[in-house]
Amino acid sequence: MNRTTTILTAASVAVAGVVAYAFYFDHKRRNDFEFRKQLRKDKKKAEKSAAVQSKEPSPQASSGEITPAQLAEALESVKNSQPNLTTSAEKEGYFMGQVSEGEQLATQGPAFYLAAATAFYRAMQVYPSPMELLAIYDKTVPKPIFELVMALVSLDAKDNFAAYFDHFPPKSVDVGIDDCDIGGQGARKVLVARKDFQPGDLIYKEHAIAATLDTDLQARGTHCTHCLRAIEKGMAIPASASDPFAAVYCSKPCQLKSKTQSHNLLFSLEPLLPIEVLPEPPSAASLEERRKAQTLLIEYLKKRGHGAIVLVARFLGRQVQTETAKQFPQLMTIPEIDYPSPDDPRFGLPEQVEHLRYLELVPPEGERKFLTDILATTLPGLEMFITDERYASVLGKMRYNSFGVCFGGGRDDRPIFDERPEDRERTRTPYGTARQIGSGIYNLSSYLSHSCVPNTRPSFSNGTAELHLIATKAIKKGDQLTVSYVDVTQHEGEDLAECYRRRRREIARGWRFACTCPRCKEDGPVVAAIPPVAPVSAGPNAPALSEAALAAPTTANGVSPLVPETKEAEITAA
Numbered sequence: 001m002n003r004t005t006t007i008l009t010a011a012s013v014a015v016a017g018v019v020a021y022a023f024y025f026d027h028k029r030r031n032d033f034e035f036r037k038q039l040r041k042d043k044k045k046a047e048k049s050a051a052v053q054s055k056e057p058s059p060q061a062s063s064g065e066i067t068p069a070q071l072a073e074a075l076e077s078v079k080n081s082q083p084n085l086t087t088s089a090e091k092e093g094y095f096m097g098q099v100s101e102g103e104q105l106a107t108q109g110p111a112f113y114l115a116a117a118t119a120f121y122r123a124m125q126v127y128p129s130p131m132e133l134l135a136i137y138d139k140t141v142p143k144p145i146f147e148l149v150m151a152l153v154s155l156d157a158k159d160n161f162a163a164y165f166d167h168f169p170p171k172s173v174d175v176g177i178d179d180c181d182i183g184g185q186g187a188r189k190v191l192v193a194r195k196d197f198q199p200g201d202l203i204y205k206e207h208a209i210a211a212t213l214d215t216d217l218q219a220r221g222t223h224c225t226h227c228l229r230a231i232e233k234g235m236a237i238p239a240s241a242s243d244p245f246a247a248v249y250c251s252k253p254c255q256l257k258s259k260t261q262s263h264n265l266l267f268s269l270e271p272l273l274p275i276e277v278l279p280e281p282p283s284a285a286s287l288e289e290r291r292k293a294q295t296l297l298i299e300y301l302k303k304r305g306h307g308a309i310v311l312v313a314r315f316l317g318r319q320v321q322t323e324t325a326k327q328f329p330q331l332m333t334i335p336e337i338d339y340p341s342p343d344d345p346r347f348g349l350p351e352q353v354e355h356l357r358y359l360e361l362v363p364p365e366g367e368r369k370f371l372t373d374i375l376a377t378t379l380p381g382l383e384m385f386i387t388d389e390r391y392a393s394v395l396g397k398m399r400y401n402s403f404g405v406c407f408g409g410g411r412d413d414r415p416i417f418d419e420r421p422e423d424r425e426r427t428r429t430p431y432g433t434a435r436q437i438g439s440g441i442y443n444l445s446s447y448l449s450h451s452c453v454p455n456t457r458p459s460f461s462n463g464t465a466e467l468h469l470i471a472t473k474a475i476k477k478g479d480q481l482t483v484s485y486v487d488v489t490q491h492e493g494e495d496l497a498e499c500y501r502r503r504r505r506e507i508a509r510g511w512r513f514a515c516t517c518p519r520c521k522e523d524g525p526v527v528a529a530i531p532p533v534a535p536v537s538a539g540p541n542a543p544a545l546s547e548a549a550l551a552a553p554t555t556a557n558g559v560s561p562l563v564p565e566t567k568e569a570e571i572t573a574a
């Protein structure tokens with residue numbers, strides 16, 4: 001891995017944000033003569049000092065000689081002396097001052113390397129595109145100092161990662177997040193009650209970070225593309241006459257939110273950045289290319305029928321919206337965060353999603369390209385950040401954590417797609433994914449664990465994708481909150497063993513664990529005493545997990561020996 005790659009991996013900076021920032025700086029470079037002059041001057045100075053450095057004998061102080069305590073102290077000093085800068089002129093002045101201090105210190109020998117790195121790191125705090133600046137440092141700053149800057153970046157990222165759950169969930173909701181070893185899998189994050197609840201109580205409400213209709217309903221135009229509400233005949237507000245996605249809305253606010261959060265990025269031909277900062281209007285050819293890429297994605301969505309792809313796209317759209325608005329506060333409104341989020345602005349949407357567990361999966365060949373082609377024709381440069389690895393991990397997060405949105409008992413006309421059972425998309429819903437009208441990804445509810453005898457249920461009782469978590473049992477302060485990820489009701493005509501096997505098979509296929517809830521512990525021995533079901537025949541399309549294996553009763557320690565090894569990826573600080 002080269003150093004630039006390390007920088008990209010180490011810095012936990014918003015993927016899309018970086019690009020939005022880069023746009024801003026490109027614009028500034030093109031238009032602000034003084035700024036360009038200063039940048040050139042700084043670059044030359046840094047190059048000169050790097051050249052001097054390379055002629056010197058190998059420096060004594062390498063990053064290895066700085067102790068972790070010294071590094072932590074340096075980082076602390078940066079955090080404790082953050083200046084309160086509001087205007088871009090103030091930020092630029094501070095940035096230039098810190099870079100030039102870093103350069104001066106760099107020439108004073110190894111004893112000053114940490115101080116130099118600290119000054120460079122201070123400059124990074126106010127630079128709109130930290131990743132871009134790291135790439136510049138990589139080329140211009142002496143290597144041992146650059147390594148110290150990188151060590152500060154990593155330490156800061158680790159500190160931030162660890163501190164996340166001190167700020168999430170916010171105090172405004174009556175639930176917390178604890179570590180708990182459920183089912184002997186090691187520590188997992190689970191939601192716990194912060195007060196007592198009675199059956200029927202509303203524990204919290206939360207809007208989705210992103211939601212999507214099932215593709216058949218999207219095409220029918222019967223539900224709002226943004227909030228998923230059923231729309232009365234003739235009352236739908238279309239996104240635009242030429243919208244290839246055929247988006248319709250139940251209200252003007254939904255239309256506005258959808259367009260600004262993601263629709264303009266994904267399916268419109270409208271410019272995404274304020275026209276004041278665009279170097280030139282898009283050409284007819286580029287618009288044609290953009291439309292072509294949009295149409296190809298839509299065709300793919302209809303064929304595949306998986307909502308998680310749209311959730312990835314919409315999550316990305318929200319990041320672009322936020323980062324762009326931050327850059328152009330005079331021209332754009334900072335979007336409202338309408339779902340429970342950390343009470344510290346350090347943790348934005350990218351950090352929130354970064355903390356969700358994900359299912360390790362390999363997306364179908366070429367799937368990522370449908371999305372990146374749209375990005376490349378809308379905000380060129382953004383597509384480079386959606387690597388195969390990154391796409392697979394964000395898709396895995398959406399697949400693992402999304403909830404099925406159901407109104408009433410759900411529907412019974414959902415199309416069945418031609419795919420192997422283990423490839424089928426499963427959303428968490430006690431009604432069964434087959435009854436959903438769409439799906440959503442929720443910040444807080446992502447941490448709910450499963451039980452076949454849950455103490456809560458998700459409800460969409462206001463007829464939109466807003467999730468209401470309702471207590472179904474008496475809950476004491478400190479109790480873990482659980483929902484059913486799958487339909488756990490014993491259906492008419494289904495015996496106990498069939499119900500047991502069905503729910504465990506769905507859980508194993510979708511979330512790769514064997515349930516150890518009291519009901520499974522009770523039912524397991526009963527099912528074990530029944531003669532085994534005939535194994536399914538193997539063939540080229542045979543499910544990867546056999547029926548018998550998936551339904552295997554729980555062992556004494558609660559873990560089914562037949563459920564394949566859990567593949568969910570551990571979260572590590574970037």
Ligand SMILES: C[S@@+](CC[C@H](N)C(=O)[O-])C[C@H]1O[C@@H](n2cnc3c(N)ncnc32)[C@H](O)[C@@H]1O
Nearest residue numbers: 182183188189357400401446447449450511513
């Ligand atoms: C959608 S995530 C839930 C969030 C997760 N608890 C976390 O740590 O972020 C689903 C994963 O949680 C764990 N899980 C949830 N309910 C469980 C249960 N009843 N027994 C064992 N593991 C469970 C499994 O690892 C499962 O794959």
